[in-house]
Amino acid sequence: MKSGISSEAHRAGLKVDQDRLWNSLLDMAQIGARDDGGVCRHALSSEDIEARALLIGWAKQRGYQVSVDAAANLWVRRSGKNDDLEPVVAGSHMDSQPAGGKFDGAYGVLAAFEALVAMDDAGVNTRRPVDLVAWTNEEGGRFDRGCTGSSVWSGAMAVADYLDDVGIDGVRLGDALLSTLAATPDLPMRPDTWTAHAYVEPHIEQGPVLEAKSIPIAAVTSIQGVRWMNVMIRGKGSHAGTTPFAVRKDAFQAAVRSIDALNRLMDDPDDVTRFTVGRVVLDPNSPNTVPDSAMFTIDFRHPDKQVLEDKAAQIEPLIRQAASPCTVEIVPTTTMDPTPFPEQIVGGIERAAERLGLQSIRLPSGAFHDALYAAMACPSGMIFIPCRDGLSHHPDEWAEPADCAAGARVLTATLVDLANS
Amino acid sequence: MKSGISSEAHRAGLKVDQDRLWNSLLDMAQIGARDDGGVCRHALSSEDIEARALLIGWAKQRGYQVSVDAAANLWVRRSGKNDDLEPVVAGSHMDSQPAGGKFDGAYGVLAAFEALVAMDDAGVNTRRPVDLVAWTNEEGGRFDRGCTGSSVWSGAMAVADYLDDVGIDGVRLGDALLSTLAATPDLPMRPDTWTAHAYVEPHIEQGPVLEAKSIPIAAVTSIQGVRWMNVMIRGKGSHAGTTPFAVRKDAFQAAVRSIDALNRLMDDPDDVTRFTVGRVVLDPNSPNTVPDSAMFTIDFRHPDKQVLEDKAAQIEPLIRQAASPCTVEIVPTTTMDPTPFPEQIVGGIERAAERLGLQSIRLPSGAFHDALYAAMACPSGMIFIPCRDGLSHHPDEWAEPADCAAGARVLTATLVDLANS
Numbered sequence: 001m002k003s004g005i006s007s008e009a010h011r012a013g014l015k016v017d018q019d020r021l022w023n024s025l026l027d028m029a030q031i032g033a034r035d036d037g038g039v040c041r042h043a044l045s046s047e048d049i050e051a052r053a054l055l056i057g058w059a060k061q062r063g064y065q066v067s068v069d070a071a072a073n074l075w076v077r078r079s080g081k082n083d084d085l086e087p088v089v090a091g092s093h094m095d096s097q098p099a100g101g102k103f104d105g106a107y108g109v110l111a112a113f114e115a116l117v118a119m120d121d122a123g124v125n126t127r128r129p130v131d132l133v134a135w136t137n138e139e140g141g142r143f144d145r146g147c148t149g150s151s152v153w154s155g156a157m158a159v160a161d162y163l164d165d166v167g168i169d170g171v172r173l174g175d176a177l178l179s180t181l182a183a184t185p186d187l188p189m190r191p192d193t194w195t196a197h198a199y200v201e202p203h204i205e206q207g208p209v210l211e212a213k214s215i216p217i218a219a220v221t222s223i224q225g226v227r228w229m230n231v232m233i234r235g236k237g238s239h240a241g242t243t244p245f246a247v248r249k250d251a252f253q254a255a256v257r258s259i260d261a262l263n264r265l266m267d268d269p270d271d272v273t274r275f276t277v278g279r280v281v282l283d284p285n286s287p288n289t290v291p292d293s294a295m296f297t298i299d300f301r302h303p304d305k306q307v308l309e310d311k312a313a314q315i316e317p318l319i320r321q322a323a324s325p326c327t328v329e330i331v332p333t334t335t336m337d338p339t340p341f342p343e344q345i346v347g348g349i350e351r352a353a354e355r356l357g358l359q360s361i362r363l364p365s366g367a368f369h370d371a372l373y374a375a376m377a378c379p380s381g382m383i384f385i386p387c388r389d390g391l392s393h394h395p396d397e398w399a400e401p402a403d404c405a406a407g408a409r410v411l412t413a414t415l416v417d418l419a420n421s
Numbered sequence: 422m423k424s425g426i427s428s429e430a431h432r433a434g435l436k437v438d439q440d441r442l443w444n445s446l447l448d449m450a451q452i453g454a455r456d457d458g459g460v461c462r463h464a465l466s467s468e469d470i471e472a473r474a475l476l477i478g479w480a481k482q483r484g485y486q487v488s489v490d491a492a493a494n495l496w497v498r499r500s501g502k503n504d505d506l507e508p509v510v511a512g513s514h515m516d517s518q519p520a521g522g523k524f525d526g527a528y529g530v531l532a533a534f535e536a537l538v539a540m541d542d543a544g545v546n547t548r549r550p551v552d553l554v555a556w557t558n559e560e561g562g563r564f565d566r567g568c569t570g571s572s573v574w575s576g577a578m579a580v581a582d583y584l585d586d587v588g589i590d591g592v593r594l595g596d597a598l599l600s601t602l603a604a605t606p607d608l609p610m611r612p613d614t615w616t617a618h619a620y621v622e623p624h625i626e627q628g629p630v631l632e633a634k635s636i637p638i639a640a641v642t643s644i645q646g647v648r649w650m651n652v653m654i655r656g657k658g659s660h661a662g663t664t665p666f667a668v669r670k671d672a673f674q675a676a677v678r679s680i681d682a683l684n685r686l687m688d689d690p691d692d693v694t695r696f697t698v699g700r701v702v703l704d705p706n707s708p709n710t711v712p713d714s715a716m717f718t719i720d721f722r723h724p725d726k727q728v729l730e731d732k733a734a735q736i737e738p739l740i741r742q743a744a745s746p747c748t749v750e751i752v753p754t755t756t757m758d759p760t761p762f763p764e765q766i767v768g769g770i771e772r773a774a775e776r777l778g779l780q781s782i783r784l785p786s787g788a789f790h791d792a793l794y795a796a797m798a799c800p801s802g803m804i805f806i807p808c809r810d811g812l813s814h815h816p817d818e819w820a821e822p823a824d825c826a827a828g829a830r831v832l833t834a835t836l837v838d839l840a841n842s
Contacts, residue, residue, distance in 0.1 A: 099658055099705040099713065141707050168706075207663035224662070228708060237520055239814045240697035240720040241645070242628035242787030245689070247811075252698055253684070259677050268666070276661035277673055278708045280701050284520040285589075286562050287649060287699045287718035287754075289814040292520065297708035299661040333708075366663030390668070392660045393710040 005348075005355045005417050008124055013356050013413035015118035018405035024110045025404065028054060028094070029102035038395020039102055042167070043095035043137030043148070044072065044176035049183045051094045055109065055134060056184065062117060064132075069190045070159045071152040072180045076132035078116040080125070080419055086197040087129040088419040089378075090115060090411060093138035093149070093370060100139070101397020103204045103387065107404060109134045111202040115412040126419035128197055135370045136177075142167040143176075144230070144297075144333050150370035154377040155193045198345060198418045199374040202383040202407045204399050206367045208390030216406040217360035218384035219349040222341060223372045224274070224303040224364060227312045228334035230295060231258065231319060235326040237284060237292030251294040252282055254323035259296070261322040265314055266300070273311075274301040274366065297333075303364050305338050339372045345381030345414075352413035358406050367392075383407050383414070426769075426776045426838050429545055434777050434834035436539035439826035445531045446825065449475060449515070450523035459816025460523055463588075464516035464558030464569070465493065465597035470604045472515045476530065476555060477605065483538060485553075489608045491580045492573040493601045496611060497553040499537040501546070501840060507618040508550040509839045510799075511536060511832060514559035514570070514791060521560070522818020524625045524808065528825060530555045532623040536833040547840035549618055556791040557598075563588040564597075565651070565718075565754050571791035575798040576614045619766060619839045620795040623804040623828045625820050627788045629811030637827040638781035639805035640770040642762060644793045645695070645724040645785060648733045649755035651716060652679065652740060656747040658705060658713030672715040673703055675744035680717070682743040686735055687721070694732075695722040695787065718754075724785050726759050760793045766802030766835075773834035779827050788813075804828050804835070 032041030065077040092108020140146030151157040163174030235251035266275035276299040353360035385407040388398040453462030513529020561567030572578040584595030656672035687696035774781035806828040809819040
């Protein structure tokens, strides 16, 4: 097998139906569809519940076993010869950014579903079961801390750690979780955390590389490290027309000075560093009142653990200095070191692509994914396909039907050999 | 009269009852009261309607004639010997900032009401009627463009110009106006605009000068000029973890560069210039999405017309240069040149203060007020009283009972002589 993949895996990969997969993507994209062609499907929202119902319906038509766990991760099992063996898991998430696209997350779930169906059509009967998973709240678009479901499954976090998180709509995560689980009372519950044989997640690249090189497949080697934090700066609200600069404590101007300092810290000629201030909330946010407080988020990522830690350590002192005389409170929301994927999985993906006549390269992941947590629980990896202009987290997000099918073929073949090992 | 004020005016001024005025301020502050001791009473909101009902009740108890106009300005008339003569008008506004205080606006309305009552108690019968006015939406805290009511009354704007304005709560101004008028169906309607004999507005200074000098009264000489605008910067939303800086169009970073440039433009060693960015709204405002658009407000004020115009002219080119490659759209929301008040009113206020044994100084107004529009329609002026720490537009806003009464005494005496002229 070092030199290739099994003929069964190859046969199953070829059974992937491009139109069937594409239509499932379009059907799913109608749930939470935005007028601009994008998708807004917040985690644990009514749209999320609707998306789950759609997938469950398809799974039951195919006779797969559907279950759920306390983090509302949704599981779809295609049985193997021995369901007592640890399953091979494939999937991604179905929640989206507020102004998200049709592919980020949904593609991984639907490519995994297409893989199960392709195995049926190829008459493949694997040794191990193959489980599809749709993880809960990967994006962190509604509830700040992303990868809720996969972090619980991996054992890194407990469901209880998240219950009091409050969404941008003011809803408590625990309450949203409850109403989501209540929508599928017939589903059996699985344990929160258990061990799998392997995990493979297909996803659009969300970067420009594959499209630029006209290569359909990337075997992902690692996920860069992440530091997310919320910065709260408190000043003193006062009248914009009468308060001299000398006596102002303008929380937003303090935030601007802080962000200027952070921009200098994050400056990177190689353009590998990723630094983003994506959310800003002022109070009272009134045009002629000097801001009393300013909250902003920091999203900082780097593939090099050392660089990540060195720069992260400088963030708080820099902001405290820049924000004076305002006070500063910084709350880390997500802290994740770079995660390498094992050669066993990366090589398997490469061999599957080669056998299926699809060109591939090795790439690190710029985005972070549920695979990052899954990698704590079992050997894991990812398959990237190209997306137009490297764009994602945007209504214009787009992947070509042929590329979507190519990724599903590689996934199917990879899963079959993993499920037989 | 050049040398002083009438004994009738002096007698009426002395009839101002500090406790009665103070209690009316506390009663009014209960409407829209915040847990932090502040007030949130948005224009044309249910709280505003409640505040109007309270004032109408007091006015009817005293037998004054209450009326309203199409801009929902509320009018309370104390008749004179000849009600066919142009009335003398006094008042301010009852709407507040979202995190506002008990005095900004409300003090001017209630001091004017106390003045009418003091005239009753002094048995004064003026030649002209004296009208109290509570103007609609001075703050611009809910509907961006402030001084809605006074600008209509002055003839500078028409009610129709405002109807399609949308509040921060998404409500159309026209609809909020309708529900406010519907709450007082029994009130006679006055014309939108007409000419008064004079207008005097009492207000807390909203600045640090009177408190620092321990002087209870300022005769306001002018209101500084104002340039308000909304700046919309449009970039391209993309994934925070994968999009290289080189290809980003980060609308918020473009806003930060713009604000840095504006800070340099507005730098003023004399600390006379007032420049504030009080509202910022990002879209999608999600922690790990590069902002697609960033809207921010500019509040720029200066007492010198030339400086105001010169700097204002540089704002748009500066932002366009700083925000590149993002696109910029700037919409002026309020444009007002500095407004001097006539010596007739300023001197009258000074003489009233002197006769009542109250120390006074002349001051320009750092804030802008309804008096700024009233000055277009008739000779106008303002009386300032001290406020603690010069603070306003903040829950901690505070004025001492004795200072509130002093301002009302000066107002009463000033109004009596104006109403007899």
